[in-house]
Amino acid sequence: MATRTRRLPRLIRWMFNDHLRHGMVLGTPGCEVVTMWRPPGSVHDHAPLTPPALVRFVGMLGTAVLRAERADRMIGRNLPKGEQQFYLRMAGVRPDRQGRGLGGLAIRAGLSEADAAALPAVLETATESNVGLYRALGFEVIRDWHVARNGPRFWTMTRPVLIK
Numbered sequence: 001m002a003t004r005t006r007r008l009p010r011l012i013r014w015m016f017n018d019h020l021r022h023g024m025v026l027g028t029p030g031c032e033v034v035t036m037w038r039p040p041g042s043v044h045d046h047a048p049l050t051p052p053a054l055v056r057f058v059g060m061l062g063t064a065v066l067r068a069e070r071a072d073r074m075i076g077r078n079l080p081k082g083e084q085q086f087y088l089r090m091a092g093v094r095p096d097r098q099g100r101g102l103g104g105l106a107i108r109a110g111l112s113e114a115d116a117a118a119l120p121a122v123l124e125t126a127t128e129s130n131v132g133l134y135r136a137l138g139f140e141v142i143r144d145w146h147v148a149r150n151g152p153r154f155w156t157m158t159r160p161v162l163i164k
Helices: 002-022 051-078 102-116 128-136
Strands: 024-027 033-038 086-093 121-125 140-146 153-159
Touching: 002 024, 002 033, 002 051, 002 086, 024 102, 033 102, 051 140, 051 153, 086 102, 102 121, 102 128, 121 128, 128 140, 128 153
Parallel strands: 086 121
Antiparallel strands: 024 033, 033 086, 121 153, 140 153
């Protein structure tokens, strides 16, 4: 756990910077809540795994880099095909701010972007308790899957286009 606690901030920082360049980051000014979205055209984009990138990821993840790569590959396989959708890649609320509706507020801000573009939204979660939260925001489970035989369980969910 100590290794994960030490490495996770580097991975999140990389994801945040990647979404600033290729996606959309929405949240509160104090970072109480942050959502990272991939807009249409970049849902299935992945930076090439060049030798420098591999060194960077090994530095962030150590030997877990292989499990992370498998999980990432499986997520890509289980997302709906095509690019005409918004992908909620990550949503996080600071622990001391959870339960106040901030997560839903930030997710709805991203969903309003999808609605304005008349496109569906998609996400995946590995936290079963989140399935009900996402259903309350209009998402439905389209796939239930495991990364590997004994790996974590994921739910792929989509929210249809809402016509106003």
